[in-house]
């Protein structure tokens with residue numbers, strides 16, 4: 001913070017690369033108890049992110065980045081989140097790992113409202129209205145890439161995040177349970193599901209449901225960023241016959257406690273995840289780095305210059321081939 005108490009507003013970041021980014025979901029619009037050192041308005045070839053990126057300094061001196069998915073005033077619908085700009089902005093700052101928070105509905109009795117879930121799989125129920133790739137659309141028409149997405153979350157970080165979340169909450173929020181290896185259904189929204197849909201998602205093997213993990217996680221994969229979802233349950237969606245179907249009032253009731261717990265969890269995670277990704281040879285970094293080079297089908301001489309120029313924002317190696 002500047003000596004006049006104002007946070008410097010920047011248009012770019014010239015400090016050392018920021019390795020860990022946090023995307024805050026519903027209710028989580030800022031990080032508490034971490035010193036904010038700057039706010040950066042990053043402009044990307046895919047437009048402006050949902051909010052300026054807050055740069056914060058941990059007591060260790062490590063810098064981290066924070067972005068509010070729906071904007072700081074929650075004014076962006078799930079379908080309209082500028083996910084390409086959000087991921088590109090974080091990548092441009094140097095981010096190698098994203099911890100993405102999300103409020104979710106529970107499709108299982110044992111996942112109770114206020115519990116935390118670190119999922120391992122996704123079922124896509126979005127409706128094709130969200131641009132879901134950096135390759136082959138918009139100014140990037142003419143370059144085709146197929147990223148691997150069989151394991152949609154970082155397999156190298158997911159278990160560690162789950163352990164740290166469990167360890168932290170056992171001290172700060174002992175009644176909260178932490179669930180791993182679950183499947184998140186991502187629906188379009190903004191309306192919640194019908195009871196029939198909710199029952200169908202259970203039959204498909206869905207454990208939790210949100211409106212946000214796609215295309216965010218796909219774009220992170222294309223940006224070669226390790227991505228982990230930290231889901232906090234707010235409700236039982238619409239599948240329980242004897243209970244009212246989910247509504248916003250019910251979500252808000254759990255959200256306050258979930259956000260307070262998420263702040264504890266974030267503080268505990270940031271230094272440790274940063275330590276895991278600061279080494280180039282760590283599996284979390286090495287296993288994803290350059291993965292997109294192998295995923296591009298179009299020969300470099302056929303890729304339009306504008307596409308190369310834009311994609312260089314994400315992958316500096318791109319236009320030089």
Ligand SMILES: CSC[C@H]1O[C@H](OP(=O)(O)O)[C@H](O)[C@@H]1O
Nearest residue numbers: 025026078102103210211212251
């Ligand atoms: C407020 S209920 C529906 C809304 O909440 C979740 O948002 P986020 O993932 O950003 O926490 C869910 O995905 C919906 O967008």
Ligand SMILES: Nc1ncnc2[nH]cnc12
Nearest residue numbers: 103104105209210211237
């Ligand atoms: N039941 C639900 N469906 C979709 N997104 C949600 N976010 C929180 N609860 C949800």
